[in-house]
Amino acid sequence: MKTSTRKVLDKSFTLTSYASLALMCLVIVLFLAPIIVNGIGAVVFRATVEHDKFLYETLGRESSGYREELEKSNAARKPLYEMMAHFEKSDNYGHLVEKINAARAQCLSKLESEADIIFAALDIEDSRERLEKVRAIADAAWSPYINEISALADDSLHNGGTLSAAEILKKQSNSLPGAAKLALNSLYEKKKLSFQQKSMLRRNFTSFPMSALAQNLEKLEQANAAYNSFKKGVAELLGPSTAAEKEKLNLLRQKYGQPRENLARDVFEQSVLHISVAEKDAEGRDVVRKVESAEYFKGTPVEEMISYMQKNMPQMMQYHWTVYLGFFFDNPYDSNIFGGIWPMILGTFYLTVGAMLIAAPLGVIAAIYFSEYAKPGRLVSLLRMCVGTLAGVPSIVFGLFGLSFLINTLRVSESKSVLAGAITLALLILPTIIKASEEALKSVPNSFREAALGLGAGKWKSIYSVILPSALPGMLTGIIISMGRAAGETAPIIFTAATSTGAALAVWEVFTQATPALPWNIYNMCSEHEMADKVQHVQYGMVLTLIAIVLTLNMVAILIRAKIQKKLKN
Amino acid sequence: MMEKNKMKISEKTAFKTDDKDPPKNGKDYVVAARDFSVYYGNFHAVKNANVSFERGKVTAIIGPSGCGKSTFLRCVNRMNDLVDSCRTSGELIFDGINIYHPRLDIVELRRRIGMVFQRPNPFPKSIYDNIAYGPRLAGSIKKSELDGIVETSLRRAALWDEVKDRLNSNALGLSGGQQQRLCIARALAVRPEVLLMDEPCSALDPKSTSRIEDLIDELSGEYTIAIVTHNMQQAARVSHYTAFFYEGSLIEFGKTETLFTSPQKQATNDYITGRFG
């Protein structure tokens, strides 16, 4: 080959390898960077006063400056709550009730006083003319009343108080049929009427005001529903407004507002600045539509509340940076919406260490057998093949095996337990440990064996005193790396050890109890959690913790190997 | 429990080879091979060799590469048991008993027949622990006693002065020549009767080589030594007897002076004059 061609080939090869390395780094950065950033966000983040409130009230830990924060936020929230209380006050329109009742009484008495005109109308021959006449009379009779209630509804829609207005209208629609019936009965007494005539009267003198009432009421209820949606958003954001209200609630997520700034902003945007309104679409079906609350409540006191909140969010929530190390050491509360991931970390620790305690001795012993004792033969190659096959079995199969054999057949525990999971994981990593340990033993130079044997050491003694120590770094590396594998495996523990919620276990409970564990809970929280989008920081935090555990284990393996190798060399 | 089946070499009555003993010619042979053959699978590596190591003397084994010198030497303390395909026939007698007797206690045999290998192979432990390895195997031993053994062994191997200040540092930090002397000291610490040396100087510089030759000289008399070497001068310098192997067969065996000055066989003559090999 010509020198120039060779140079070009060399160069292009170097270039390709650089490019592939760069690509790998890029992928790692692209993949890891968001995980690291978001994962750290689980611990270091902008908290709100609600976060500190939770810590203080539930865990008894008082963050520095908590009281001051609480005071400030309460002060900032007070005007809002006052506005809301005023809006909801029940006697806003108390003074109008009299007026409406008077109007109604007037209408009914008019009915009696105009009995003759009514009877005359009922006697009209032509049915269309008759109907028009009766309607006109009813219209005239009821219009003051209907004007009165429409005015009330309109007023409340513009000035707030739809709640109390709706109350009044409801009462009206409850009592009106009775009152109207009384009035009609007195009419019937005056003259004997046919069935059709009676029903015509009823339609026009009862149903007519009733439907007017219902129309207004519907408008008001719609407004109330919108307000309630807004109010729910506020409660979600700030938590319950009073201690008494808090008492009534069960879930922690209801007892506290949003603990993190990003969540608070989201909730403010989605549940306060926007509200859900039930409407009927073109085909008459009920649909829920999101509308901008500022638009919807335009011209009402709610608009003022919204603009107040927009201005005073930071004061109401008291955003501040915090470092929540408790994320690693606290129990989760209310489906991980509050608190930390301690049980998952501990569960992963139990499973990993348990698997290692079971697999390492077995694996090392098997490796010693393969490398030092086994004479080549059918049985040994069969055993080797089994180990090789075991290494290739998908991990889900190990999980099923753990369930059907360990739990259902051997009954190592009643149901899922850390023990069953650890055994399953141990079986999973056993082939790796055997292979790594065997390699390590094989790489011990034969001259060490000869030297030991030549000095009169027995076989076991030579293995124990010379070969094992020399093979130790390699073995440890294999063991620790497979610990990392065990820490991250999900499939085997789904069937044998993992629960989605649960407390941190004490050491003696591992034989009977199932445990949460990082890999399973990551999956669970990302896919099956009822509020997956509210706990994103926990998801990332767990992923980062898991990666950190695995990387740390691998790093320790590398360090141990380097250290022992250095010791051996020097 | 296994021990019961094992025969101590000292209980030699059962193995006594009586009339079949090789002709002693009034000499005291510690190791004697009689029609001794070694096979690797079907390959006949050592063919019907008849060699003896006289007590307290140095026997050199020479021959071209691949002629079976190492193979023969490694059979003497049954190091070839490590090779699965290796079989032997004929007799190899040590102290009156057959080394390949099925009930022989190999561990005791190896304790009495030490070996130094071609490449220095100290354990990755401290210098002290290397030397103490053999004595410790024999059973628990007092620290002061062990210290004594370590010092004498190192002194005998002419290494003491160089390492006495760093007995606890790792043996792999020593130079190649020092390592080889350490291996000799380690073998001596077990107080073997026979010392087998397989090209102990092949990896060493002339200075280290001459130190080790001096050492062999000093040790002879007390120890029975067999040394494999490619260096004719070395064989001539250190040995009392020389055995010449060629293609697995023992061609000539006799007093070193005789063999080097007036070889009986043409092949021997060709080899020592450097015509082949």
Ligand SMILES: Nc1ncnc2c1ncn2[C@@H]1O[C@H](COP(=O)(O)OP(=O)(O)OP(=O)(O)O)[C@@H](O)[C@H]1O
């Ligand atoms: N473990 C083994 N398996 C199979 N054949 C072997 C083995 N060891 C040695 N042999 C063969 O036996 C023959 C003798 O080997 P041996 O090592 O005894 O030679 P040697 O005389 O020591 O040579 P050298 O001077 O190169 O060390 C050689 O042909 C070699 O190929």
Ligand SMILES: [Mg+2]
């Ligand atoms: Mg050799």
